[in-house]
Amino acid sequence: LFVSCVSTERSCHALPSSGLSWYASAAAEELDTRFINMPRVCVIGSGIAGLAAARAVLASKHEVVVFERYGKLGGCWNPEVVYPGATTQDPGEVYVFSEFAPLEKWDPFPTAPQIYSYLLAYAKNYDLIKHIRFNTEVTGVQAAGDGPENGWIVNVKAADGKTSTEKFDFLMVCTGTFSSPNIPDIPGAAEFRASGGVLLHTSELAQKMPDISAGVAGRTVVVLGFGKSALDVATMAATAGTAKSVKLVHRSLWWCMPKKILSLIPFPSLFLSRFGYLLLPSPYEGTLARILRFLLTPLTWFAFRAMEQAITAQQGLRRLGMVPPGPLNITGVTCLGAQVEPDGFYNALHRKVLSHKQASIIGLGPKRVDFDDGTSMSTDTLILGTGYKWPNLPFLPPSVREQVLDQEGGLRLHRKVIPINVPNLAFIGYASSLATLFTNEMSARYATAYLDGRVRPARSQMEALLKVEREHAKRWYQDPHIRRELDGPCVAPYQVSFVDEMCREMGVRRKVGGIIGFVRDWMDPWDARFYKDCK
Numbered sequence: 001l002f003v004s005c006v007s008t009e010r011s012c013h014a015l016p017s018s019g020l021s022w023y024a025s026a027a028a029e030e031l032d033t034r035f036i037n038m039p040r041v042c043v044i045g046s047g048i049a050g051l052a053a054a055r056a057v058l059a060s061k062h063e064v065v066v067f068e069r070y071g072k073l074g075g076c077w078n079p080e081v082v083y084p085g086a087t088t089q090d091p092g093e094v095y096v097f098s099e100f101a102p103l104e105k106w107d108p109f110p111t112a113p114q115i116y117s118y119l120l121a122y123a124k125n126y127d128l129i130k131h132i133r134f135n136t137e138v139t140g141v142q143a144a145g146d147g148p149e150n151g152w153i154v155n156v157k158a159a160d161g162k163t164s165t166e167k168f169d170f171l172m173v174c175t176g177t178f179s180s181p182n183i184p185d186i187p188g189a190a191e192f193r194a195s196g197g198v199l200l201h202t203s204e205l206a207q208k209m210p211d212i213s214a215g216v217a218g219r220t221v222v223v224l225g226f227g228k229s230a231l232d233v234a235t236m237a238a239t240a241g242t243a244k245s246v247k248l249v250h251r252s253l254w255w256c257m258p259k260k261i262l263s264l265i266p267f268p269s270l271f272l273s274r275f276g277y278l279l280l281p282s283p284y285e286g287t288l289a290r291i292l293r294f295l296l297t298p299l300t301w302f303a304f305r306a307m308e309q310a311i312t313a314q315q316g317l318r319r320l321g322m323v324p325p326g327p328l329n330i331t332g333v334t335c336l337g338a339q340v341e342p343d344g345f346y347n348a349l350h351r352k353v354l355s356h357k358q359a360s361i362i363g364l365g366p367k368r369v370d371f372d373d374g375t376s377m378s379t380d381t382l383i384l385g386t387g388y389k390w391p392n393l394p395f396l397p398p399s400v401r402e403q404v405l406d407q408e409g410g411l412r413l414h415r416k417v418i419p420i421n422v423p424n425l426a427f428i429g430y431a432s433s434l435a436t437l438f439t440n441e442m443s444a445r446y447a448t449a450y451l452d453g454r455v456r457p458a459r460s461q462m463e464a465l466l467k468v469e470r471e472h473a474k475r476w477y478q479d480p481h482i483r484r485e486l487d488g489p490c491v492a493p494y495q496v497s498f499v500d501e502m503c504r505e506m507g508v509r510r511k512v513g514g515i516i517g518f519v520r521d522w523m524d525p526w527d528a529r530f531y532k533d534c535k
Helices: 047-057 112-125 189-194 204-207 227-240 268-270 276-280 287-295 297-315 345-350 398-404 438-450 459-476 480-487 491-504 515-525
Strands: 002-004 011-016 040-044 065-066 135-144 154-159 163-168 168-174 198-201 219-225 245-251 355-358 361-365 368-371 375-376 381-384 425-429
Touching: 040 047, 040 163, 047 065, 047 112, 047 168, 047 438, 065 135, 154 168, 168 438, 189 198, 189 361, 198 204, 204 227, 204 381, 219 227, 227 245, 227 345, 227 381, 276 287, 276 491, 276 515, 287 297, 425 438, 438 491, 459 480
Parallel strands: 040 065, 040 168, 168 425, 198 381, 219 245, 219 381, 245 355
Antiparallel strands: 002 011, 135 154, 154 163, 361 368, 368 375
């Protein structure tokens, strides 16, 4: 192993001596200098990622144009698309940008209106709105001239149907992982609707069922899924007390973290500290971190088994038959399995105002749903909490998509940002975590540093790091769905070291404020403000 220590604050980076010392081999390899001094940048999307990208690009004195297909900014927090009653499942103290504190006291798990107000205030504070072209959809992108080395031609369509074309030197795709609803093609859907059945994806509720209590009144409701939106909507529909019945149908079971374990300990205190992340494997961990994690293995095993038992007892999972099969320290810390219990979810199950069934839906009929275990049930309302499809890149040419995606649908991106084989292109919003605002902010800063030429890893080094990340996912995560998330847009199990590595590569030493700051940095819930100067 070659160990490079650029910063005294957890920047030691251990990698196989055959390829991954970023600085030791730089002189011996041709560095990628394609992105230096690119003056005009196109940003697609004005959600969290797009706003962070626009802020970073403007801070580097480049021109930026942001195309947004909706009439408001915010991405998945846009009031036009977010389902009613939505909240974050990340604590408010970590769901922030590093250099912009909330302007109001918000809930421990902020509501959708609070997050939208925060993003709007962020955009106004950094004068981003004048750079956003609302109600303008990107319909296609082509390489300029002989290839993307010469920039990009971007085709857009306005709300009135008018089309136009513009040329840009650099393209930042910020459509993220929540822009294209995953609506399964269920046989019999047309027949179900024709009989008067209501079939909606959670992304449609804002427009078609803005009041869930009124929308489900007198109805027999089935909610499909076990992700955040499915649990939220099922809980709201059941506790509203207006529906005839509400059933949650799910294929898999995941751990749902109570906001306070044993009603006493806030889960961020246990899961979101730097010390807590030390207990989890990371593809970027150095020799010292690996040794410490090995020595702490008994503590890790005991701590997670104790939490599993505490959560199982607190939520009454055995009585419900809902104990997840996977260990908490593997399935419960990923983007797919890291759920936070909606207020009242398990209580509703115990009170039998909400029921559940572990099965898959294989067909629909006239006000009927059919399951893969051979059973059926009558229902007149089916709400799909089936998440979103990623990557959703219909505007990119097939030749570019082939370069960005591997055969299994994973993203071939250096640091989840830079395509290895396509110049003048970056992806922001593909670093999902338990502090998504901040990891996307760091991705935007990293992309801008690459654009400016401040970070210039060799292509062979990028390939080698991607291989390390893939091998790490295969070694530690056996569930194919979780592995695909980690090969794609998820960094949740190692988000601290992920961000630390970006800072290290940008040559920035974080400032934690002396001994007291160092201790707090390790033991307190992760604080984005410590990365304010990492750009």
